Each structure stands twice: as structure tokens, then as C-alpha cells.
Amino acid sequence: MTDKFETYKRAIARILDSAGATRGTGFLVSSQYIFTCTHVIEQVLGISCSGDLPETEIELEFPFNSPCLQQRAKVIFWKPNYNFLKALEGIDIALLELCTPLPSDVKPIPVAKEKTQWNDDFRVLGFPEGYDLRGDWAKGKILGEQAGGWLQLHAEISILPGYSGAPVWDEQKQGVVGMMTRSDVEHRKADAISIQALANTWKQQGQLIRLLNPHFVSSKRIIEEAYRACRPSGWQSEFPTTLADCVFDLSEMPTGENNCSRIVEFASKLVPAFPSLFENLKKWAKNAFQIEQQEFDRLCDRAVLTQKQPTTQSYLFIFVRSNETSDRYNLEAGILMEEDERSSVTRYQTLTVNLPPLSRSQLATLEPKLLTDILEQSRQLTQGKLQIECFLPYTLLDLAIDRWKRDDEYDEPFPLSEEYPVVVRILERLGYSKPYLKNQEWREKWKCLQQNACCFEILACCDRAREKVAEDLERGYIGLRRKTIVPPASEPGGMFSIIMKEGIPVTLWSRQDIDSCGEAERYEQLLKVSVVELPNRLKAIRNATPRKDETHIGHHLSLLWDNPYRVPPDAPSFRSNSL
Template sequence: MSAATTVPHHVLGLLTECVVQVVGTTDTGSGVLIAPGFVLTCAHVVRSDPAVTVKWHGNSYAGSKVVFASQAPSRRTKVWGYPDLAIVAVDIPNHPCAKLDFRTPRLDDPLHAQGFADKYDQGWAIDSATPRYDGTSGGFWQVAVGEFARGMSGGPVLNVRTGGVCALVKTSRQPGAAQGGLLAPIHGLRQADRDLYQAVVRGHDRYHADGSRPWSRHLDALIDDEPTGRHHRKRWELTPAEERILRGVLAGMPAAGDHAARFESAGPSPAPQDHRPLLDHGDVVTELAELMPGDGLPYVLRFAAALVAASAPGTADDLYRWLLLSAGAMQRSEEMLSFLQSPERPPDVESVMIRLRPSGHDCTKYDLTVWNRHASGTVVARITDPQAKPFEEVKQRIFEILPEQIDALAHAPGGSPSDLPVMIEFFLPVELMDETFEAWTPWPEQWSRLGRRHPTVVRDLRRTTGALRVGDWERRFRSLQGDRVGSVLEVVGCDDEIDHESMEGRLQLRGNLAVLALGSSPLRSGTGPALDVGLYSGVPVLIWRRASCTGTDGPECPGRHFLDDLRRELADVHGSDLPRRVWALRNEAAGRRDDTHCGAQLVLLWDDPNRRPPHDRMIDPEETRLDV
């Protein structure tokens, strides 16, 4: 981030406005308002107190709740270890928030510390010190020069170069002497509970995204001591305003995803191995923002572009606008365009979409509709049989037309450059989901199975007709995109005692859960509630073994073997690769002639909300694009 050598005195005054006094049962220290409703202080100030009194602007807020405090030391050491941070929830209306800077200062960066101190027996008042950064010690930062008076513990430390609070005062090297001491860096907040951390940091980022805030106005004006017009030249780093706006946009986006994988994908190769835990999008920005790329697009722009590409339609519009504006301002538009159009970026998988819809007059009969979905996202209607027929007749009709439709996709003008096999997607009512679609043989070679030649998935017909709510479905699918399956998966064994209420409770507790694996068929065993509630709750992926429960409990249960093997096979698979991985497992099971392999009798319900058939209407079969 660009910044001046010195921060205006206005910012020092704004920092003073955010300093609070924290009074615990046994200790009195300082703290800083960092997000609406939250104070940051040192854990050794609050100790084991469940609540403390926070004093600000002459008012006392007793009973302020300590919602996080890092672990206390053992009786033997008595020294609070890293990160020595605590978060206190406060009920203070319309309070200001200090601007945070999660980066490590440069050697000899000038710092400015503030906090309450009872100095010279004149009563508690805000005091200050001006140390300089001097390296690290046990996770804490060492500083030289400056006296930290008693009571300043937990007070904010401003990096004068960047204009953001980077640490809290921890302790003096020698009480009463201006010999510096130790600081607790605020990046230690990543040791807190993920949900709490995201709530605090996203609240901070949304607050400072408002460019009318005095702190934001002053930092937006900071520039390096370089010639005028510097920011009209090609550059790799973000300005304070660009980063502030980016963090505000990211704070409004879904937080799910494998942030470490996104960091490694966007950053240098090989990726640094010593970065801190990444709990949210903003952490990726922190770690990437000051890494200078050898060539090509700056890492933060790469990250933003990849996040746009992985997001559901309409959820990343603000990020996309920021990306275009920032790339232009950084004189990186051509590189951004090249990156977005890179042939290395995987194309969308083509598919034949097949819908079987029960007749309104006779639910034992089905009408048939077939679309071809091209890699560009174009959806073309190919077959419409409005006259409902019994399932076996519809099956024979599919056998007649499917090879031709697959070939049509393979030879379409401007077809996909991908070498991925065409996907087959069946949109079905629940009662047909256990049909052996992947074992069908629509070719003359009776040994050639549909699910071995092509990734074959089933889908929930009701979601595409609006019969089920789609908000939860889209949200859960976003948590799967770019993430590893193991982090968003839950298993349901044949012998699990579940009903609809208990299953709903499990799903509500895991809002990011995107994959349910069942040990036996939900249409022929006790796992049925998992399918019912999973579909209703928007779980986009369900996997099960097409077999009834054998009634064997314990380690000999085939369903348990299936789930254990499946969990191992899918743990590190990225969500977007799941249909192809299931296709590979089916072929592995056939190649080994192993009926106990988890790829045998494997059903994959894969509901990607970005791949929907168009709304029904009369269309020309050659129409090239339909709104979905």
C-alpha cells in the first residue's frame, strides 16, 4: 500500500478518539475501538474476566462482554504467550473505529502508541510513546526507544508510515525507562474463532469502505514522496483508496472457500510457506498486496479475477467493477484482459441436459425435453416430446437420440477446446433418482456404459421449476466452488438414527455444508430423511450407494466401508472437479472388477445452479441463446 513518510496530525487525533480504558477485576489497561460494537485489547488485561468495564469519553459501559481471549499462561511461566489479544463486545452507539493494518512494519518504521496511564500520580489520562520497529520475538514485535507507562497495555500502536493500527502495547522492556518493549501484532486475531474473526474484520472493512469517514479521507490522500503523476504510470501496488474499497466489497461477499488455495493460485510460484492462517478474503489480500510480481498481473488483481470467475452470477458484480477500474488505473488493462481470456483457464463443461417431467394427468408417464449446453453457456433446445409416455418408452427414446446429441456437441461450430468428456445431466423427480442411468447402454456395444464414457449426474427437477426455494441452494453451492470437498462434506451412515427434524438440525448448524454422502439408497433405506431435508435445505450435492442397507452394524457394514472409502477419495478433490472424479471412480471400479469399490453403484446428484435449463416457451431448435 502506498503511504507517505509521515501521517497527518489529523490521523493521530482520530486515533485518540478510538482509545478506551478497560477495567477488569484485577487489572486496568487500554483498548481500541476497531469495528462497530467491538474493542480490541490484550488478553492479560482482561485475564479470566467474563465481562469488564469499558470507559470512553467520560462514560462507563459496565458488563461489556469478553467474547475472545487468547490462552492464559501456565502458573510456571506466568508470561502471556502469543497472541495475547482479547475482543470485547460493547454497546456504545455511533462510536468511531480505528483503521487496522495487518502487515508487519518495515525495519525502523516509526510507530506511535497511545493508551491510558496513571503517570506522575495525576490520574488516568491518555499517554503516548514513539518507538521504532526492531524485529520479532516469540511472535511479538520488539520495539526500541519509547516508554510504555503502566496502564498503556492494550493500547493501539499506529504505523506512522501506513496510517493504520498494526499492534497493541504489550509490555515495557524496563518499567520507567524509555527502552521500548514488546507489541502484540493484530494479525494474531486470526487465532480467534473463524466466525467471530469474520464478524469483526468484515465490520471494520465495511465501516472504512465509506470514503466520507475522516480517517478514510486522510489516508486516501497519502502518496509516496515521488514525482507528481506517479499513479498515472504502470504500477503493481494498490493505493490506500483502492485497497479500502476492495476490502469493503469483499466484506459483502460470501466468506466460504479455500482461502489458502486461492492464495497459492494467485500468488508467486512456489508460494511462500510461512504465511499466517487465512480465514477470509481480506486475509488473502493482506498476504498478496505487498508481494511484487516478477512479471505480469499483480497478485491481488489475479486473486480478484479468479474470485469473480468462481462466483455465482450476480454475486460479484461490485468486485468485477472494482477489478476493471483498478486495472485501468494501474495501467494493467491489457494484462487483465489477457488473464481473463487465458487458454489455460478451464472452459465450462458441455452437457446434454435431459428432463423427465411427470404428466399432470398421469404421474406414471413422463414428457421428455433435451437441451445441449455448450462451453460458452449457450443452451440450445434439441428434442421436445410433449406427449407423455411410460418410463420404459421414454428410456428407449433417449437411447435413440442420445448418441446423436453427444456427437452434435462434439462437432458444433466453435465448440469447446476442452478435452473433458461431455456431461450428461438428468433432471428428475425424486422417485426416479435411483434409476441406473450411469449403467445405461445407448450404443450398440452393450458393454459400453453411459456413466463410464461420460460424467453422468442426476438433478432435482423441482429446483429448476421454482418448486423449491433457491437462495439456500445457491449459497451452499458457492461454498463448494473453489473449495475441497472434504471441508464441506457430511456423511450419513445406514445405522445413523435420523429423522427429518434431527437432519434439519444438523444442516442448519453447518450453513456451508454442500455435500451429503449416504451409506445406502435414500429411496430404499432409513437415509431417506437425509435426501428429503437435504434437497429442501439447498444441499447441492448428494452421493449415495445404490443398495439397500444389509442390516449389518459396526465395521462390517458395507455402507460404512463405502463412506470411509468415499471420504478418503474425495477429501482433496476441489468441488468443481467432483463430476469428473466420480466418473473416474466408476471406471476404476469397472477396471478392477470390484463390486465393493466405492465407484460401483455410485449415484451423484450434482445440482449446479449456474447450469439451469431455460424456461419453457416455444422456440426455434436452431436458436443459439436462451436466458436462464
């Protein structure tokens, strides 16, 4: 065997759970960092990667060294093994940092300098059951590349659990070409993440984390401020709490000004605070994103000159609650105030609503003076942007709240939705009467809005049979859209039933038949926008709608925009949320 192959073997790690049982494999990618699969870490710790990064240290061993090297490592980065939005397997990668250095003669795995080719021979060492101490070799043929950074392999024997995270050695290229992730035992097939995908993760995200990690604890606020300055308006994910979360979130964002990656923009904003990192960050930008040094210098200069000013963002909550002693409804209101639209710091204030219980017909044509009074209270408490979110009982979800009007001192009353984004929320999801059983699905679907997809890609068409809608949701769609008249929410089995049963956070529907009133083209154009723009885009459409044109689409669209991370502080299902 060659020296390269010996280096390869010595870089292989066996990953153990707390009981000392082998759960998978990993390998050294630099002197201090190890790649493995996210699902291996999930099995080791018994947790899901949808939560925060674990603080528990991972035990591992390097068995091809004499004596066997025992180490501990912490998780600093992981990517999920399932992309919910596109219903495709994502990049199943976890990056570990060793707690203590390895001996200097233990080197990172040798990487193949050329791309693997069809029918190349491979071998891989894993630690399946029965071989969890000494390991077991498997070999076969590389069938070729797949879309999304994957390699398809065909093994001579079945690849069993225990090989996940193992580096795949290409005999012809004399180097590692991928990382084993999953297998089809029956057909002796397996999939590996290509070394190119791993290299991109390491170069673009891992190395930046490595540079910033020593500064994070002492300069957390500075790093968080740089992240917030790069966060686009309307970005739907939670605010990250760790450095790795910041970097991961930035990598998912669309490019910023001048088509610049948000991660590079983020790094440039850190230079004034960390001048000692300037040269290293410049090299990182060049290596990972091919950003020339002159361009990075320009970004750093602009970061100093153009500090983004904070903009306050507030949310007026209007609650419609069933009256306990009649078939009428009580109205309540409160204002949620963010000190900065890029910040997670919020305040909440209950507003005064002096009104007797209302019937459904009275709710449909709410008195403009009442809404004007509520708005005046909110404006006394906050300035800046305002969005109106109305929490309706399930049976009233078809209520046309966007047609509610406010007084105008110099003109006739006009719809609130012409001045502010107005969206529907679902009262039952807050858990005041009983827990909402689809909370987890609701949260997971909402997180997928950060993918910034257009409405066509993310909202399943609900003008078809329910079975077809279910197929779309199974494929990864997270919301609904409908252009024909929706049956009342009180009728079972319709669109509103699907919303509740599937934890749907976003739905766009019309209260008239779009095609029959000649608005199909305008509707199709709306579906081409990014889903995160919907509230503000609808507000713009409503504002431009002629008030006397009753067939115009702007008079008849409703939007469910149900953010599980923006709720009143007393909501029973969310009392652990920080507001």
C-alpha cells in the first residue's frame, strides 16, 4: 500500500455513543477538524439537528494509530440530511472540532486531485455491528456522479449501518472522493457525498468558523450585529444563537448587493472590529468565493462607511375570540414591538378595546372608528413599519379582514390593507383552549420559507382533488394557493381542514373566481414573486386597486401568514419563546 493510503487509514475515526458503542465513522479534514454525517451525531446524542447545536462532547477513536488514539470533539457545524422544501436529500454533513491536538504525524485524509470517473474501484472502511472494534472493508465500483453533489456506488457486499461518515477511497485516483452517507442493503447500492461538496462546505463555512471561533465568546455582540446587518428584510428563520448557526443561515440567504455572497459581506463587516483577521479573511474570501483582494478591500471600506440604520418593526395583533355565553365574538388587541427589525429584542403591550360582543355580520363590516382608535393607540407606542395580524377562530378564517376600514380625516373611510400589510392568523394554534397537535409540523414548514422560493414552487394548488394536494405536500410544498371560491371554513374537508391537519403556515386564496373575472394574468404574476414578499406585495396591489373596480384581484385576496415565532407572550403553546 502507498504512503497516501496509510495516511488515509490513520485519519479514520470511530465515533462512539455515551455507552462506548460505535455509531459511525468520521475522518480528519485538517489538523483539528473532522467530517462525519449529521445523522451519526443524531444517533450518538439521541437528538434532532433541528434544534440548537449540542454542547455534549463526542467520544471518538483513531484505531489505525498505535496506540489507538482516544479523543473528544464538539459539534461546531451540521447540515440536515433532509431538505424539507424541495423534498430532496440535502447535504448530510457535520463538522467536529477536536478538544485536544492530535500527534503531528497524524495527517488529514489525502484528497483525490481529479474527479472520480465511471467504473473506478473504491474501498471504504466502516464499523458495522460485529466489526465495531476492528472495522470491516467494503469495495466495489463507482457508478458515477448524481445531481446535488452525490456519488452513486455499487458494492460487492451490502453496505451496513456503521459505514456512515466513512471516507471513500478511489483506487485509481489514489485519494478520497467522497463520504459515505446511506445504502440500499438489498441492492448493494450506496450513496456518498462528493469530496467537492465537502470541500465547499469546509472552504466556505468551516474555515470561516475556524477563524472566528476564538473570538465568538468575547465578541459575540459584534458578530451578531454583523449578521443582522447582512440579514435581508423579511428573512423568516429564527435569529441564530451560535457562530455556526450564523454562518449556516448566511449560506442559505440570497446574494446581496452586487451579487455578493452574504457570508463574504458578513466577513467584511467584521474587519473593523478584528483588524488582526483582515489578511486571513481576505485569503478565505479568495479561496472560497474567488473574491479578488481588491474587491474584498472595497467591501471592507464600504462596511465602515455605510452602517445600516436600524428600522423599527411592529405588529398589531387583533384577536377575535368566541364569547363564552353567546354565539358572538369579543375583540382584543395588542402591539408587538421590535426595537430593530433585525433584532430579536421585542416588547408587547395590550391595547384597550371598548366594545360589546359582536355577531359575525358585525365583524364583517367592523366600524371604522374602532379600528382607527386601535391604530392611534399603537402609533402612540411605536413608530416605523407596522403589519396587522388578525387571529381568527378556525370557523371564521374566511372572514374578509383585508376589507376592514379605518376613518380618514379628509376623505371617506378606506381599507386598512391599502396602508398596511394585513394577514390572517389562526387563534387555535396559540393553545389557549387546548394544544395544537401539529405544532412541530407548523414550525418546520415555516422554517422552510427562508429558502426564498417563489410562490409557484412552495404553494400547492388547492383547486384540485384533495389527493393531488396531498401528493404535493408529500413532495415538500409547505403552503397552499387557490384561485376559485373557497367553501366556508365551517364546512369539513376543504382547504381550511388541510391547513389545520398539515400545519400549513402560508395560504393565498381568492374570495372570487379569478378566471371568470378576467384576473388570471395578474394572479399568475403574483405567484412568481418570492413567498417572503407576499404580505408587502399584496399591500402594494391593494393600494393600487381602483376602489370602484369590484372585480379587481386586490379586493378579493386573503393571505394566511402564520409565523409560529411571532406570538403574544401569554400564548400557552409558546411560553418558552422569547419575545
